[in-house]
Amino acid sequence: MLNNLLEDLNETIADVKAELAKLQKSLEKQLIRSLVAHPCYAVSQTRQLVVKEMKQQSADALKKASTLYQQQLEIAAKSQWAEQAQKVVQSVAAQLNQL
Numbered sequence: 135m136l137n138n139l140l141e142d143l144n145e146t147i148a149d150v151k152a153e154l155a156k157l158q159k160s161l162e163k164q165l166i167r168s169l170v171a172h173p174c175y176a177v178s179q180t181r182q183l184v185v186k187e188m189k190q191q192s193a194d195a196l197k198k199a200s201t202l203y204q205q206q207l208e209i210a211a212k213s214q215w216a217e218q219a220q221k222v223v224q225s226v227a228a229q230l231n232q233l
Contacts, residue, residue, distance in 0.1 A: 193230070200227045 204223045 197227070197230045200230050 204227055207220055207223060
């Protein structure tokens with residue numbers, strides 16, 4: 135009878151140790167999240183903003199180059215094919231403006 139009681143007590147102690155190990159691991163994860171995750175999130179957001187700004191700058195530069203090309207084409211060419219080319223360039227510029 136005493137042996138059964140000791141075995142039950144040992145099983146209970148083992149269960150408690152396992153539960154404490156789970157709790158410790160959970161607390162360690164929460165601590166890591168609170169200390170590391172916030173700076174990582176901030177870095178991620180900063181990178182996203184930088185990429186967005188670079189995209190916008192590239193689109194603006196492309197629009198400006200398209201407009202300049204269109205203006206130079208209008209000045210340089212004054213024939214029927216030039217009018218068609220201008221229409222194509224204007225249509226491309228309109229599409230770029232939608233970016």
